[in-house]
Amino acid sequence: MSVSPDQAAAALHDIDCTERRTQVAKGYSIASPYLILWGFVWIAGYGASAVVAPERWGLIWLPLAIIGGVGSGWVGSRAKGIAHQGAFSQSLLLATATFLFIASVYYVFRPTSPLPYLVFPSLIAGLVYTLAGALTRMTRFVWIGAGIFLVTMTGFIAAPDYMAIWVAIAGGGGLLLGGLWLRKV
């Protein structure tokens, strides 16, 4: 069997493209359950925030953040195709770091109206997904991040009085749909 340099180059290019597609699909399938989990957390948290007075939001979000963090750890420890050892603690660390960052920003800037409490976590989520997608060249994350950002800013500008229910339906629902989209190759 004889292979010319051009044929060899074409075959290697084919291998690279297929490996890249496979790794991206693997990444999406690992990320999918996280988005679905956090979609439910958002729907529950923002949905409850729409009907509960702002001074009681902490009572809603603290347990939900713990559920989300522990749930993320559980999802991480069950993820196929990645090293299981340390996956739980890694996922838990990421969720805790994000929560502490958002809580610290609130503590430092002390918003005077409830609206920033609703908007800021969504904007952070949009930024994180967009950056993660851009850095890893996983374009679906960019679309999901951009979608979260657009949904959040649309609600903030067009319907600030209904922000909580808007983020619950459009943001949480969007995360759920995004998670289901990632399951498709």
Added chain:
Amino acid sequence: MRQVAKADEIIHQSLRLRIMAALHAARADEGMEFNRLKALVGATDGNLGSHLGTLEGAGYIALTKDFVGKKPRTRAAITRAGERAFREHRDYLRDVIEGGG
């Protein structure tokens, strides 16, 4: 010093090369589902089935068939021999480009 790599006629066929590349990159213990593999390598059902049979016959992949509910499911996973053969063929292709083939 690395041994001179050899071409592998079974793997070199375009679709089989993509199948091996996908399974090598995935390396999931439980194997990759037929439909996912089909989408990743851009094959049709019949085409993929036929090439998977060839690779299985060569001992490069292992096919597992089971049911999820009432739905039949086929999964493919690369074997040790398949990993070795794929790496050797890729080395051969690199050697050809570098003028050693």
